[in-house]
Amino acid sequence: EVQLVESGGDLVQPGGSLRLSCAASGFTFSDYSMNWVRQAPGKGLEWVSYISSRGGTIYYADSVKGRFTISRDNAKNSLYLQMNSLRAEDTGVYYCARDGVVIRYYFMDVWGKGTTVTVSS
């Protein structure tokens, strides 16, 4: 079964840091590019970041550029999101989502269940 499982969400103070992980299974992770998408409580979806299958191409939303870093370890079938200088507006559920195989598809066909990040003092 194709599956993505996020972890690492927590309560953190403003200005703090957090590292999210996403464990992939059921498909050849190293062939696929990946995304992080977040959703603030009661709000809509917001795309956060993209990484190509080998990590050579990366994009960020303006709202997180310079503060968040996406990375992956294909040997461990894992995707990561390092979040620094966290703000209250970063609060929400963070989803990892699969993009295309070999090339970018510009849509996300497999989603994890999400992990919750709360930024509050």
Add this chain to the structure above:
Amino acid sequence: QSALTQPASVSGSPGQSITISCTGTSSDVGGYNYVSWYQQHPGNAPKLMIYDVTNRPSGISNRFSGSKSGNTASLTISGLQAEDEADYYCSSYTTSGTLVFGGGTKLTVL
């Protein structure tokens, strides 16, 4: 990276058809055939319903269809069913290499 514009809510009766619009600019929706649509039930992760404007993933009912004209994409659901009640989001590729979502539309089946 301004969000795409969707109506906040739409409604319809079982068996009817509804259409949800998604308006962007020539830098996103109008510039590429890379519009996708996602369905999200409360408490669940989003689910891909339409990709590349008109294509349905395997397993998605043919009651769901997509189209685009200029800077506006649309999702049409025909033969409305109670299980279709959910939030729907459009997404588009942008000239910056990023993705952008719409604000979401709450579909109510009356």
